[in-house]
Amino acid sequence: MKESPARFADLAGLRLYRRNIFAVTGLSVDARGPAVRRHRQRLDARLAVEETWRGDADSPVPGGHRKEEVRLAFEEFQDPRRRLVDELLWYWRDADLGCGCSPSTHERHDDAVRAHSRAIEAETGALPPPGGGDAAWHWGAAASRWAALLENTDLRGHLAHRMTALADPRLDDYSPDDFLAGVPGLLLSPFAELADDRAARPRLAEVSAGWAQYPVFAGPLPDVFEDTVEESVDRLKDALRTAGERHEAGQHADALAALEQRVLPAYADFESLTRFVSESRSEEMAHTVTVALNNVALGICEAGLQKPFQRSLIEVMETASRIAPQRDQAQIDQNLTAVRHGRPGAGPNRMKPRECLTCLFVLATIIGGIVGGVTVGPALAVPLVFGGIFVVGMVAQ
Incomplete structure (x- = not known):
């Protein structure tokens, strides 16, 4: 023009x-x-x-x-x-x-x-x-x-x-x-x-x-709304970068402070603009923040430092659970439960010794049921499988 x-x-x-x-x-x-x-x-x-x-x-x-x-x-x-x-x-x-x-x-x-x-x-x-x-x-x-x-x-x-x-x-x-x-x-x-x-x-x-x-x-x-959205995204990315750098450096308390003082307020600002943002971009930003909250919280737990920060860690993980996209929800909820229970080893793809034992027991039960079904017949295999599952439940408790 x-x-x-x-x-x-x-x-x-x-x-x-x-x-x-x-x-x-x-x-x-x-x-x-x-x-x-x-x-x-x-x-x-x-x-x-x-x-x-x-x-x-x-x-x-x-x-x-x-x-x-x-x-x-x-x-x-x-x-x-x-x-x-x-x-x-x-x-x-x-x-x-x-x-x-x-x-x-x-x-x-x-x-x-x-x-x-x-x-x-x-x-x-x-x-x-x-x-x-x-x-x-x-x-x-x-x-x-x-x-x-x-x-x-x-x-x-x-x-x-x-x-x-x-x-x-x-x-x-x-x-x-x-x-x-x-x-x-x-x-x-x-x-x-x-x-x-x-x-x-x-x-x-x-x-x-x-x-x-x-x-x-x-x-x-x-x-x-493009300029307003981009400014909000830039502020959020800067806050995430700060928290990430402190997390990688093992500065756990500082990383948690960055989440509370910078990342969460910046994300709240971005959330207020989500009706002006594409669904895919909104989901991707939610995923990025969810991962950051999760990783910093678990880093503190794995370092055995969760006790003095327990309340803050729970609040951070509750926020992660609230904003998590569907693809992240199950893992985040699992980690939130672990943080609430004060389990220092909680984290993605990690299992407690009891959980390992349970998995082995389940595998043994399934194998035993198959073998029993082949050698003796279903009459023995079915009780063996269900009995094994009952014992697994007792162990898990």
């Missing part, structure tokens, strides 16, 4: 509407030439004696815009590529744009902008959501209205007309699709900032699921 992505990046996030050049300057979307210059001169004079300017009547910025913000907005206005992006994300109202759109298309566009702007302000503002309804309602309304609008062929025709009307050579290499392609990601961009708040993630996941129902948003939605 050539130059236009730069503007999408500038607007992205919770300040999407607060940075809009029409919101800041108060210009209408059909403003051109002399009208723009006269308006700028009036604002320059006004801001020479006043600290702020209110901006458009629907500007969501409390307290208005400062001189530097207004100056920058007028500079952005001079680039038709940037102006068109801001036009798409601001109110068209009853401006005579000569685009030939159905009046209902303009009304639906403004309704979509209004719902989206109110959803953002409901998330960030100190006041209740404007216009009634909670933030989730406004998010849902914005999703449905923008999805319908982006599928409306009138919107592409509208943009094609605006590109012709602006008659700027800098637009010659562009098509309406070059601009429309970036709109879904821009509308979703506030979610990336909201995801930084762990407490908001469960509710945000529900809101995002509503947007994902629409094909136009389902594709770009995972990319919105």
Whole structure:
């Protein structure tokens, strides 16, 4: 999309509407030439004696815009590529744009902008959501209205007309699709900032699921959370690396401290993002953490140091059991039981002497049953096998 992505990046996030050049300057979307210059001169004079300017009547910025913000907005206005992006994300109202759109298309566009702007302000503002309804309602309304609008062929025709009307050579290499392609990601961009708040993630996941129902948003939605997820994964990997290095060096107490103070909090942060992560990746991270918890706990047990750390070891292994993927569950639960019972030799692929004896006894019983069945007959073999199994059970107890 050539130059236009730069503007999408500038607007992205919770300040999407607060940075809009029409919101800041108060210009209408059909403003051109002399009208723009006269308006700028009036604002320059006004801001020479006043600290702020209110901006458009629907500007969501409390307290208005400062001189530097207004100056920058007028500079952005001079680039038709940037102006068109801001036009798409601001109110068209009853401006005579000569685009030939159905009046209902303009009304639906403004309704979509209004719902989206109110959803953002409901998330960030100190006041209740404007216009009634909670933030989730406004998010849902914005999703449905923008999805319908982006599928409306009138919107592409509208943009094609605006590109012709602006008659700027800098637009010659562009098509309406070059601009429309970036709109879904821009509308979703506030979610990336909201995801930084762990407490908001469960509710945000529900809101995002509503947007994902629409094909136009389902594709770009995972990319919105990519940076947040990757940062969380990087923190978790660093914590695991620290715990692993201490474990390998035989620094058992330090390794356990790294699990409790770094790995578990980092994994809790990652867990809060799992609804934005593929199932396979979520399972692989759970497996990696499970193995780390298990190995450090068993290392302490095998070193005979479990007594002063017993409570912590049990908590670590209980966490491992809770998060373990199905492939790890049986082994982890076995090791958890061993740690709870304070067995210092507990660990994967290790058995106590009694367990070895039991295995040998089982094998001898099976062999004896087979031999008896061949030489004497089933009448002797069956009691021998079942009697042996009973004795095995007594030994295991």
